Amino acid sequence: MYDILNSVINMTFGWGWPSWLISLVSHILVATILFLIAPLQMLFLTYYERRAIARMQDRIGPNRVGPEGLFQPVADGVKMFTKEDIVPTAADRWVHLIAPCVVVAPTMLMFAVVPWGPGMVPVDLNAGLLFFFAVSSISAVGLMMAGWASNNKFALLGAMRAVAQMVSYEIPAILSLLAIVMLTGTLSIVELIDAQAGLFIRSVDLPGVPDLGLGWFVFTPVGFLACVCFFIAALAEGERTPFDIPEAESEIVAGYMTEYSGMKFGLFYLAQYLLNFLLCAITATIFFGGWQGPGVGWLFSQAITPTNLDGHWIFNLLAGVLGVSYFLAKTYAIFFVMIWIRGAYPRLRVDQLMEFGWKFLIPLAMVNIFSAAIWLGLTRWGAPEGLALLEGWTPFMRWATAFVVTLGLNLASYIMVGRIYAATQAARSRAELEDLRDLALSSR
Amino acid sequence: MPNAIPLEALLAVAAALFCIGLFGALARRSMVGVLMGIELMLNAVNINLIAFWRYLTPSSTGGQTFVIFVITVAAAEAAVGLALVIAIYRAWQTSNIDEVDSLKG
Amino acid sequence: MNTLIQVSFALVTALIVGSAMMSVTVRNIIHAALWLIACFFGVGALYLLLEAEFIAVAQVLIYVGAISILILFAIMLTRQLETGRYMVTGWRLWVTSVICVTLFAAVLIPTLLSHRWNLPAPPAAGGSEQLIGPAELGRDVVFTYLLQFQVVGVLLTMALIGAIVIAFEERARRRRILTLAEEHTLQQLSTTRQAAPTPESEQPPAPSTTDRE
Structure with missing residues (x-):
């Protein structure tokens, strides 16, 4: 995106401008576009979620403002703007004021590395994937500030829950992505997408596969387990329903947002929906190929790129439109799964949440890293790495062996870890019942 | 970067940060405050390492690797140190470093 | 630029x-x-x-x-x-400040200004320097610095276990707060027990209810 703007400015204003001014202006333009798109996404997602959840609960949902209630989020926004902004007397004024900004700013920064279409990434960082998660962990500080500065027990409890949850679910999220990073050998999100060309089998694993942009990681056993682990961890990071204990309205009012009103509350709301959008987008990008899909690769190969200067601009446009629509379709589909889970599952308890993360997700993610190593060895390595017996195999045989071995390993470990986890949970609830029995005896 | 800013400026920033951290570690009374000072000093060291890597040996990985190890050790130190703070608070009902003096003759 | x-x-x-x-x-x-x-x-x-x-x-x-x-x-x-006194006071504050300021102004700054750093020659105009990225870093960590990497891994594991051991509070000493569901079960259990008292009800209080205060 930056390259395109840069060349457009170069073409328009010639070389009269100094180079630093051109790069500054194009960076600012990219940032402005993102700042315009982000709130629109948030508005659409709130509407989408309310309509979808209403369908699941056999209601209609917002349908009065505008056609099919499309302008309902705008009306809500206007309402939020006109509300009184209250700061509690006992609150720590400055920290209370800064907290919403500290929560929103990282989510905006995360947009910087999300690729929207072929050649349409705001910044292609070398360590883009790591940047995404590093920045997302900043908002935990903002939540802590909000909870503490409100000087309210509910807010503090909510903040403590939110931060403990975010910090402990970051570990399975990053561990499950580590398997994917091992397979591709890069931390750049753009290269991760490029690695997912192919048709159910990635072109990297099996040269000669037709490139329909369908070589997604979710079609391999390693990628599938990583996707499941990552998506569950993402639900917890985004405080979605089975893991929404930080703002469990039946227990602690609204969690860390209890003392916020007006636009500050709106900022928290914005940050939450943006985070959900970004988590869906990154799931779509890493496991479902991002903008990859039938046709985009061919269209983009005809377009004007730094490597192919004699392309035609119409292909740029077509590839961009098709890529962005694939990307958004995948993202919204994944967000629909989030809504679906919200409609289907009850809330977890705090200790159950921690046990699930530490005793179930993290072991599975670790096993998955081991599977990724096996996959890598079977498909890529040969005599130099000490696996001379693989030299004679055809690529298809290597791929098939890797598929079968990792599928068996992942399935077996899933069944085993699941049984152990279920057994410990059952033992725990028995022990709790025993405790209660003792308590009943002693209280008589 | 090396053309725009002299190496000495970066080293001066690191030195200032180190001295501020030292002051915090020596002057604060609460144990968490002392730990915060130590973290500042470790950050100053990391700035030095990265500055030397960038200006003297930009094509070798030694400097960055060393910083990764320092960050890891700092994380371990913070975890154990804060666990100690909590354990001491539980036993003594204080987090003031001057009041924990049972080893004083 | x-x-x-x-x-x-x-x-x-x-x-x-x-x-x-x-x-x-x-x-x-x-x-x-x-x-x-x-x-x-x-x-x-x-x-x-x-x-x-x-x-x-x-x-x-x-x-x-x-x-x-x-x-x-x-x-x-x-x-x-x-807390009332968050910082050391009196002579200790003075000594601390003097140490820090002297270290900065009399030791560190003169040293780094007087030392001659062997800076390599700047690259030719237009040509960019070869900087290492995460890929080179990752390769060197598992090849050149493998032993150090392993030692750091062991250190982290030790720190993890150590932190848990130090900060662990025994379950028996922890104050037990009942959830609503547990209170309800408790009530039910005690009503059934009142209906049919058993000899084992003379037991001493369970350790799980002991409170620290």
């Missing part, structure tokens, strides 16, 4: 030094921790200016995302937000 870098360097330096100052002098320890986070963030920005992308991201991930959260949790668990 150079002016841009110099301006951003000045801003980042002001952020680092200013927030570090605030962090060691401010009275409220939570505010001190928040200033410390700002300082960590500034250091991350400085790494970014120095073109060490991976280290900058790691700094944000580990310092801002983990260590500062740990510090905030420790402060809240020890509940000493505003």
Whole structure:
């Protein structure tokens, strides 16, 4: 995106401008576009979620403002703007004021590395994937500030829950992505997408596969387990329903947002929906190929790129439109799964949440890293790495062996870890019942 | 970067940060405050390492690797140190470093 | 381009030094921790200016995302937000300040100004330097520095276990707070027991209910 703007400015204003001014202006333009798109996404997602959840609960949902209630989020926004902004007397004024900004700013920064279409990434960082998660962990500080500065027990409890949850679910999220990073050998999100060309089998694993942009990681056993682990961890990071204990309205009012009103509350709301959008987008990008899909690769190969200067601009446009629509379709589909889970599952308890993360997700993610190593060895390595017996195999045989071995390993470990986890949970609830029995005896 | 800013400026920033951290570690009374000072000093060291890597040996990985190890050790130190703070608070009902003096003759 | 870098360097330096100052002098320890986070963030920005992308991201991930959260949790668990005397006073304060200022003004600054650093020749105009990225870094960590990497791994495991052992509170000494569901079950259990009293009800109180206070 930056390259395109840069060349457009170069073409328009010639070389009269100094180079630093051109790069500054194009960076600012990219940032402005993102700042315009982000709130629109948030508005659409709130509407989408309310309509979808209403369908699941056999209601209609917002349908009065505008056609099919499309302008309902705008009306809500206007309402939020006109509300009184209250700061509690006992609150720590400055920290209370800064907290919403500290929560929103990282989510905006995360947009910087999300690729929207072929050649349409705001910044292609070398360590883009790591940047995404590093920045997302900043908002935990903002939540802590909000909870503490409100000087309210509910807010503090909510903040403590939110931060403990975010910090402990970051570990399975990053561990499950580590398997994917091992397979591709890069931390750049753009290269991760490029690695997912192919048709159910990635072109990297099996040269000669037709490139329909369908070589997604979710079609391999390693990628599938990583996707499941990552998506569950993402639900917890985004405080979605089975893991929404930080703002469990039946227990602690609204969690860390209890003392916020007006636009500050709106900022928290914005940050939450943006985070959900970004988590869906990154799931779509890493496991479902991002903008990859039938046709985009061919269209983009005809377009004007730094490597192919004699392309035609119409292909740029077509590839961009098709890529962005694939990307958004995948993202919204994944967000629909989030809504679906919200409609289907009850809330977890705090200790159950921690046990699930530490005793179930993290072991599975670790096993998955081991599977990724096996996959890598079977498909890529040969005599130099000490696996001379693989030299004679055809690529298809290597791929098939890797598929079968990792599928068996992942399935077996899933069944085993699941049984152990279920057994410990059952033992725990028995022990709790025993405790209660003792308590009943002693209280008589 | 090396053309725009002299190496000495970066080293001066690191030195200032180190001295501020030292002051915090020596002057604060609460144990968490002392730990915060130590973290500042470790950050100053990391700035030095990265500055030397960038200006003297930009094509070798030694400097960055060393910083990764320092960050890891700092994380371990913070975890154990804060666990100690909590354990001491539980036993003594204080987090003031001057009041924990049972080893004083 | 150079002016841009110099301006951003000045801003980042002001952020680092200013927030570090605030962090060691401010009275409220939570505010001190928040200033410390700002300082960590500034250091991350400085790494970014120095073109060490991976280290900058790691700094944000580990310092801002983990260590500062740990510090905030420790402060809240020890509940000493505003104590009367938050800093040493009298001669100790004077000695401390003199040590720090002398170290900075008389030892560190003269040393680093008088020393001749063997700076390599700047690259030719137009040609860019070959900087290492995360890929080279990852390869060297598992080939050249493998032993150190393993030792750090063992250290982290030890720290993890050690922190849990040190901060562990025995279950029996913990105050038990009942959830609503548990209270309900308790009530039901006691009503059934009242209906048919058994000889084992003479047991002493269970350890799980003992309260520390």
